Amino acid sequence: AEEMEIWTKEEFQSFADCLMDKRISWLAFQILFWTGIRIGELLALTFGDMDLEKRVISITKSYQRLKGEDVITPPKTRKSNRKVNIPQFLAEDILDYKESLYDPQPGDRVIPVAKTFLEKEMKRGIKLSGMKKIHIHSLRHSHTSLLIEGNKFHGCGHHIDKREIP
DSSP, X not given: OOOOOOXXXXXXXXXXXXXXXXXXXHHHHHHHHHHOOOHHHHHHOBGGXXXXXXXXEEEOOEEEEETTXXXXXXXXXXXXXXXXXOOHHHHHHHHHHXXXXXXXXXXXXXSOSOHXXXXXXXXXXXXXXXXXXXXXXXXXHHHHHXXXXXXXXXXXXXXXXXXGOO
């Protein structure tokens, strides 16, 4: 089996610093890295899915583009329905972003972009930062590595779908 590419916290920070010029890109990657959620779950997230005071995100759906149409579907597996705790700094970043928007509603998508936009932004950030190439999905594995490093792996089963841990 080939070695899985992941980023350390420091590598991720170097990458993210290069995306500060596009706030939505920067925030999208912050959420992906610090929560370990899937890209489809990120793109389906609405402000109503977040309790920023309690620092919890509810994952209940996934976003896909099928035959040119935006489609919201149930998550990948039944166990993918879950609540994910977020760090205080990320809750503050999301709140700051939300407050910068004009009249955000609970049903509004937090990151209202397409997967292809984030894929292009990933390439741009990698090029600007000089970080090794990884796929967006590898941010989930980078997050899992962070949990292990911080000895928080015991609670990771609800956080990350265990079938994806190699």
